[in-house]
Amino acid sequence: MPPQDIQARRLRSSWPVLLAAFTATVLLGALGPAAGALAAPVAGEAEGPQTRWAVTPADESGRDQRSSLQHALDPGESITEHIAVHNLGDREETFLLTAADGFTTPAGRFDMLAAEEESTDAGTWIDIVDEVTVGAGESAVVPLTITVPEQAEPGDHPAGVAASVLRGRDAGEGTSLGVESRVGVKVTTRVTGELAPAVGVGAVSSDYEGSWNPLRPGRVTTTFEVTNEGNTRLSPAGEVAAGTGEAVFPAEGEQLGELLPGDTREITVVVDGVWPTFRLPGRLHVDPEVAVLDGTTAELEAVDVTFGTWAPPWPQLLVLLALAMLALALVGGRLRGRRRLEGLLRQAHEEGRRSAVGSAPGDSPAAPPTRTPPPTAHGPGSR
Numbered sequence: 310m311p312p313q314d315i316q317a318r319r320l321r322s323s324w325p326v327l328l329a330a331f332t333a334t335v336l337l338g339a340l341g342p343a344a345g346a347l348a349a350p351v352a353g354e355a356e357g358p359q360t361r362w363a364v365t366p367a368d369e370s371g372r373d374q375r376s377s378l379q380h381a382l383d384p385g386e387s388i389t390e391h392i393a394v395h396n397l398g399d400r401e402e403t404f405l406l407t408a409a410d411g412f413t414t415p416a417g418r419f420d421m422l423a424a425e426e427e428s429t430d431a432g433t434w435i436d437i438v439d440e441v442t443v444g445a446g447e448s449a450v451v452p453l454t455i456t457v458p459e460q461a462e463p464g465d466h467p468a469g470v471a472a473s474v475l476r477g478r479d480a481g482e483g484t485s486l487g488v489e490s491r492v493g494v495k496v497t498t499r500v501t502g503e504l505a506p507a508v509g510v511g512a513v514s515s516d517y518e519g520s521w522n523p524l525r526p527g528r529v530t531t532t533f534e535v536t537n538e539g540n541t542r543l544s545p546a547g548e549v550a551a552g553t554g555e556a557v558f559p560a561e562g563e564q565l566g567e568l569l570p571g572d573t574r575e576i577t578v579v580v581d582g583v584w585p586t587f588r589l590p591g592r593l594h595v596d597p598e599v600a601v602l603d604g605t606t607a608e609l610e611a612v613d614v615t616f617g618t619w620a621p622p623w624p625q626l627l628v629l630l631a632l633a634m635l636a637l638a639l640v641g642g643r644l645r646g647r648r649r650l651e652g653l654l655r656q657a658h659e660e661g662r663r664s665a666v667g668s669a670p671g672d673s674p675a676a677p678p679t680r681t682p683p684p685t686a687h688g689p690g691s692r
Contacts, residue, residue, distance in 0.1 A: 360398045362443075364472045364492050367393035367450050377495040378470075380455065381603040384500060387456040392494060394451060394472045396443035403442045404472040406451065408435035411467030411495060417566020417574065419495050421469030431468035431498050434458065441472070455498060463502025464540025465600065467569050469493045497542070497602070504607040506599045507539035511573075513593055515551065515618040519585050523624035526553065529580045531616075535595060537568035541607065542600035544568070545576060551618060552589035554582040567600065585622035591615065 366375040372393045380388055396402050409422040410432035422428055437453040453470060471493030511534035519527035529551040537543050545565045548557045558578045559565045568574055583589065596611035 360396075360400070360402050360474050362397055362402065362404065362472060362474070362492060363395040364470070364494050365393050365395070366494055367391040369450065369452075371448065371450060377497065379497045379499075379602055381499040381501055382455070382457045384457055384461050384502070385459045387454055389452055389454050390496075391450050391452050392470055392472075393448050394441055394443055395448045396445060399445050401442065401444045402474060403440055404474060405440050406437050406470070406472055407491075408432050408437055408453070408468060408470045408496075411469045411497075411569070413566055413569055413572055413574075415575070417564065419467070419469070419566075421471065421493065424473075424489070428468075431466035431496065434461075434466075434498065435468060435470060435496065437470060455496070457498060457500055461500045462540065463500050463504060464570055465542045465602070466498045466500060467542075468496045468498070470496055499541075499602045504541050504599075505539050506541045506543060506597075506607050506609040507537075508543060508568075508595060508597050508609065508612055509536040509538045510534070510593065510595050510612050510614050511536065513591075513614055513616045515591060515616055517583065517585065517589065517618050517620035519620065519622070519624065521624050523628045526582050526584045527620070529554065529583050529589065529591070529618055529620075530577065531580065531591065531593065532575065532577045533593060533614075534573055534575050535568065535597070536573040537570050539609075540570050542567045542569055543597040543609070544600065545574060545595070545597050547593065547595040547597070547611070549578045549580055549591070549593050551580045551591040552583040552586060552620065554580040556580045568597070583620070585620035585625070587619070587621060589618040589620045591618055 365372045366378050367373055368391055372395075378390050378392075380390075382388060394404055394406075396404075407424065408428075409424075409426070410428040410430045411419060411421045414420055422432065434455055434457060435453055436456065438451060441449050441451050443449045471491040473489050473491035475489045513531060513533040515529055515531040517527055517529050529549075531549050531551065535545050544567055546558065548555055556578055558576060565574065565576065593614040593616065594611060595614075597609060599606050599609050
């Protein structure tokens with residue numbers, strides 16, 4: 310992990326009016342090992358030379374290949390570490406050096422307490438000089454000491470070490486505005502002892518989004534909270550199954566960040582390829598990875614949560630309704646045709662019957678024609 314960006318806020322006074330100044334957020338660009346450093350320009354310098362600097366883990370000779378400082382120490386144990394402050398600007402600069410407790414933001418990025426906030430944990434275990442002066446284009450290695458208190462609780466304790474620059478700007482009407490920018494590195498101390506990783510899952514909410522194309526499935530969006538209830542860092546991971554679909558988290562290329570002890574993170578997972586079936590059964594499986602530090606880790610029991618999602622299959626129901634109406638229309642047409650044919654047959658039968666009845670009873674049959682016998686011929690002697 311590259312050196313972390315760190316924001317801070319500090320109040321500064323100006324003569325003759327005491328002014329509450331704000332601290333601007335400085336976006337820090339992480340450069341690869343070949344490029345060499347993490348740098349930030351001082352906010353508010355529109356003209357003239359700019360101060361750009363970086364802070365990296367180091368050994369006594371200079372920057373090393375580590376991305377952060379991590380150690381497993383016994384209660385009461387001390388260790389000497391080093392950071393390198395790189396002045397990437399074109400003028401000599403004096404940097405203020407501070408240490409503070411660390412935390413993760415809701416987005417999963419590491420940060421450290423602002424200057425006006427009081428540290429109560431690992432930030433108080435770090436001893437470092439107050440400032441260092443570095444020439445233009447040069448680097449300075451600064452030692453620091455981490456001392457674990459005797460009563461420290463076992464587990465992971467985050468902190469940060471930063472180098473900062475303060476610039477003042479005239480805000481008018483006799484007041485000035487102080488802008489402080491800080492760049493630093495993450496410092497994690499694992500106090501040896503019994504590691505007890507534990508994870509909790511809050512309420513799960515889910516929503517089904519269907520497609521109006523009855524031949525395409527929809528998707529289920531599931532949102533839940535994961536809390537690190539143990540004493541070690543965790544990397545959230547697991548899977549969500551809903552109906553006919555499932556998805557893993559984090560997805561490929563997605564960064565959820567670490568969960569420090571006591572952290573709570575809201576996670577949203579989208580499950581595609583889900584066909585609606587009125588009520589979809591769902592299952593959330595949370596199986597975080599426990600951070601390994603100096604070979605020490607511990608087993609963590611996964612957590613399973615079941616849930617349900619309403620998913621009425623409206624497009625499919627509309628298709629079934631249309632098919633049912635078409636089937637009813639076809640059946641109705643056939644029935645009407647059959648009744649019409651039966652009516653015609655009854656009518657023809659009735660007409661035939663009436664025709665046959667009219668020529669039988671009550672009517673005298675016609676007399677056969679009378680034939681006249683031919684005249685008898687008489688001969689000459691007849692009378």
